Amino acid sequence: MGLRAKIGIAIAATAAVVAVLIGVLVHNRTVDAQFDLAAESIDGRLQSLVQDRAAGVDSGRAIVNPPDLPAPLKAAVQHGKRGVYLEPDGPKPHLWAATELDGDIIALKRPYLREQETLRSLDRVLWMAGIAGTALGCVVGLLVAHRLGRRLTASAGTAQRIAEGDLTARLPLGGKDEIAQLTTAVNTMADALAARLQAERDVTANIAHELRTPVAGLVAAAGLLPPSRPTELVQDRAQHVRGLMEDVLEVARLDARTEQADTELRALGAMGAGAAPGLAGGDGDGAARRAVDVRVLSDGLVETDPRRVERILVNLISNALRHGAAPVTVEVERGVLRVRDGGPGFPEALLAHGPQRFRTGGGSDGHGLGLGLTIASGQARVLGARLMFANPEGGGAEATLDLSGALRVGAESGQAEAEAGRADAEAGRAGAGAGRTEETAGGDGTDRDQGQDRDRGQNRGHGRTPSDRP
Numbered sequence: 001m002g003l004r005a006k007i008g009i010a011i012a013a014t015a016a017v018v019a020v021l022i023g024v025l026v027h028n029r030t031v032d033a034q035f036d037l038a039a040e041s042i043d044g045r046l047q048s049l050v051q052d053r054a055a056g057v058d059s060g061r062a063i064v065n066p067p068d069l070p071a072p073l074k075a076a077v078q079h080g081k082r083g084v085y086l087e088p089d090g091p092k093p094h095l096w097a098a099t100e101l102d103g104d105i106i107a108l109k110r111p112y113l114r115e116q117e118t119l120r121s122l123d124r125v126l127w128m129a130g131i132a133g134t135a136l137g138c139v140v141g142l143l144v145a146h147r148l149g150r151r152l153t154a155s156a157g158t159a160q161r162i163a164e165g166d167l168t169a170r171l172p173l174g175g176k177d178e179i180a181q182l183t184t185a186v187n188t189m190a191d192a193l194a195a196r197l198q199a200e201r202d203v204t205a206n207i208a209h210e211l212r213t214p215v216a217g218l219v220a221a222a223g224l225l226p227p228s229r230p231t232e233l234v235q236d237r238a239q240h241v242r243g244l245m246e247d248v249l250e251v252a253r254l255d256a257r258t259e260q261a262d263t264e265l266r267a268l269g270a271m272g273a274g275a276a277p278g279l280a281g282g283d284g285d286g287a288a289r290r291a292v293d294v295r296v297l298s299d300g301l302v303e304t305d306p307r308r309v310e311r312i313l314v315n316l317i318s319n320a321l322r323h324g325a326a327p328v329t330v331e332v333e334r335g336v337l338r339v340r341d342g343g344p345g346f347p348e349a350l351l352a353h354g355p356q357r358f359r360t361g362g363g364s365d366g367h368g369l370g371l372g373l374t375i376a377s378g379q380a381r382v383l384g385a386r387l388m389f390a391n392p393e394g395g396g397a398e399a400t401l402d403l404s405g406a407l408r409v410g411a412e413s414g415q416a417e418a419e420a421g422r423a424d425a426e427a428g429r430a431g432a433g434a435g436r437t438e439e440t441a442g443g444d445g446t447d448r449d450q451g452q453d454r455d456r457g458q459n460r461g462h463g464r465t466p467s468d469r470p
Contacts, residue, residue, distance in 0.1 A: 003152065007145035008138065015137025019130030023123075030122055034115045038095055039084040046082070046097040046108045053101060063107045066098075073098050077105050086112060151179045155186050167194035205252035208245050215242050247371045254378030261305040261383050265408060269299035271306055272332045275313035292317055293329045300334040302406040308379045309403070312387070313337065315372040316399045324397055335407035339399045345391035354389070373399075 049062045069077075073085035073096055082099035093116060098107035154171060161169040170190060171183045215238070222238040225231040253259055273294045313330070316339040320328045324341030331338040355373035373389075376399075380387035386402040 004145040004149035008141040011141025012138035016134040019133045023126040042097040065105050066107050208248040259382045263303050266306045269296040269332045272330050295331045297333045302403050303408050304406045312376045312379050315376040335404035337401040342396045345397045
């Protein structure tokens, strides 16, 4: 039950209780007032009759020694008292007044129906007023609860947006109540968090930019070394540093939220099938491709950025190959891509909070900086897609890229286009690194030279994949 419902129910219940208490109080006071007024009237008439009878005047209205006199009143008269008694029993209530005169009981009796009808009318009015008051209290409670709930919901939504990376989200200020204090606290927290995260991002991006030229020189110098095993080690480490630097720059661009998707209509099955060969080594032996099983359950055409989709799939498959276990499968089902492996699964922190840069699950080899899945999540956000992580009940890990929103043509009607896309993908694989596109440091997506692509292909499978899970 939500807070709004609880507040509305509480106010409505309070209004109902107050209405009942007021109704009971008015009812009892009315009963007492009616009886006192009727008793005073009939007692006055009884005294007049007794005085007339004592003077020898018999008006004929008095009842002498009535046999149906109520027992409590009769007992009081026999003790020398004058009394008034309401007899509620029977089909018609009566009001009695009696006293003793010369050994006889002189009594008066009249119906009490008028007072009871008046009381019933009053009760009906009280019930209607109580129901109306409760309904009004319920409406007021719901309005108050809706206003408070709306402000609290806005606060929660803003906090969620901040948690998702929107550091410009703020709540409008207004009022002087506790909700206003919460609003101020949320905005203050957002300002402090935005400043801290922005400083962190600026430092990371500046370091990567400053290292770009020295690293490029290092890679170029390593390429001039004479062929030998030490030369291979130096070149491999230089490529690893360059890959790490470009990953950091890519994360900085994604954090800035300035990236735009360059969309085109492509078959999703062809993109899924073309991602695994990109993980093969520079020698083109296709080892990574043989380790990944691509299953197209139902194909479809999606309007998306194929370069970014490939980037996401390469990172997901690399993560599965490096930190998971066989079998590694890529499953295509209309607008959804799933990457599964048989490893130990994603860590609980990643499932709860999503991928975070420079935070890893430990990795089987102890390496990685947690950038691979972070980049995949950022690229999915640019595409307007959803990237979800889960550990299936049967074991292993599962990453799901949902591109259903970009689905344009069903698998049945677009089968010909999908087959053509697969043919293009096969032709592209024959050219290995000649035409593969990667994000440059500036984010313009220009083609790199063939040698650089071969080097980067090795890094995708090894040096650049984060230890996002143990």
